[in-house]
Amino acid sequence: MDLDVLISEVGPRDGLQSVEATMPTARKLAWIDALAAAGLREIEVGSYVPAKRLPQMADVSQVVRHALGKPGLEVMALVPNRRGAEAALADGVHALTLPVSASAAHSLANVRKTPGQMVAEVREVVALRNERAPRARVETGISTAFGCTLQGAVPEDDVVRLAAALAEAGADSIGLSDTTGMANPAQVRRLFERVRAEIGQRTGAAHMHNTRGLGLANCLAAWDVGVRTFDSSQGGLGGCPYAPGASGNVVTEDLVFMFEAMGVRTGVDLERLFAARAVLQAGLPGEPVYGMTPEAGLPKGFVAAGGDRPAGAFARAPRQP
């Protein structure tokens, strides 16, 4: 089935590294299996970071190798630097993603480098990819693109300049992340349009948080201006441990429901997605999960976006049609 939009599930990485408990490896694999069975085509399955910094990610290689066995699944991992990229490429990931913050304060807190140093890191990772795994993609997400809890407002010019620098450094895709839940729909439209005007088809995913309840409205705003890849997290698990006050990724269940109800094909089966939620909950007992659609259930007479409609504009590579 063709897709109109790509939902990139980030829960196994962004979600699991944000909670205190460590999900046992077998539970992670079962959760990833359930997510893939629900029809998710891309999953960010882990981070290549030192285990002593994030013990929740100590099993990332094992998780990646398992996920690579799922047919049709795009396996992505976060890497903060060249060393992480080496390990990830050695494991065979399909895509790397590097977080590059538009706020210097957040960048230093998150990866101990300035934004400029991170652009240099991306350039090195691209060179490494070209040498070792030319088919792997190098993606970046601009963190704190819509504001920073440490710095406050983040000038839009800084974000556009950073996007241009990342494109010039060779990143295949540059997304915008509302790490701190400060974005509003008008800003989302304006900034994605400015970034697209600057870097065109390399414009990447919208990564929105629901800190102030605007997550889905911001996704809708991004959709309206042509964004066709969305990060979200099952149960809304996640946030950023290095951005005080940040909380709650957009909930995959609600995001998929919104798009499917609109007639936008996600490829995801909502009932199976609810089944995957149960697998997540079993793997993290006691951890709060969010999402309204799983609680309310699907509306009476609900019809998901069918396969009988004309093929959509979705194209896989580059991520932006």
Added chain:
Amino acid sequence: MDLDVLISEVGPRDGLQSVEATMPTARKLAWIDALAAAGLREIEVGSYVPAKRLPQMADVSQVVRHALGKPGLEVMALVPNRRGAEAALADGVHALTLPVSASAAHSLANVRKTPGQMVAEVREVVALRNERAPRARVETGISTAFGCTLQGAVPEDDVVRLAAALAEAGADSIGLSDTTGMANPAQVRRLFERVRAEIGQRTGAAHMHNTRGLGLANCLAAWDVGVRTFDSSQGGLGGCPYAPGASGNVVTEDLVFMFEAMGVRTGVDLERLFAARAVLQAGLPGEPVYGMTPEAGLPKGFVAAGGDRPAGAFARAPRQP
């Protein structure tokens, strides 16, 4: 200050009639005072329904008369029929609102009349208004406009026809209500556009629920197609006791935050709105209230939509510019 959008607070009616507890009258008056002090310009303060059916509304006359003493506040009350309208007009309300369901099943459950009988009721109420209080407005909201938990899908043609019938019956304003939380943004845009094509400036408020998390996205969608009046409820209090599974009005705090962050002037001061929330909570101890913005607080460096921008397109009467 000019407004760009009118937030019509429905908590004292829709919220309080949906909870089991009855808020004491003095607490209601204090809450309405706090809402007005926060800058809300229109409040639906109660329902004129038999006290034995909704004991929470037994003091509606006293509440209305108190609210009428607040300068600049538009005082609205819900009336299910001509008898309620007589009492409301005798008390001097500025506006009446009648719920008219597009779903026959919901209409019978809610007001024990068919949609056609309700149109006749609206016509009688308009005649009564013309005779007794020509300056009062008669508004209607089309319930279950986006789907019904009893009937399932509601044909859009039924909604458009009903809107036309209500306009012909003399209603000043005809809004669309997602009573059951089944709306999606594409449907919201399509249906408001169709209704506006049919009845023009009589197109009224968007009344959205957050049952599946799409409340704000649906409000954004309505805003995008020119809707300039939004119903919402402080703390998300409310729902419809006669629509099984319905829950959660859009949260006023989050809606105001969204608009103000977008640069859209609501006239509402968010800090004072949070203060009103505390008054609500004191009046309904133990009752759950919702809303992400009050929990997260305003973002660092947040600037509300200023009075220094050019005057917006907002016009008070008719509600739709």
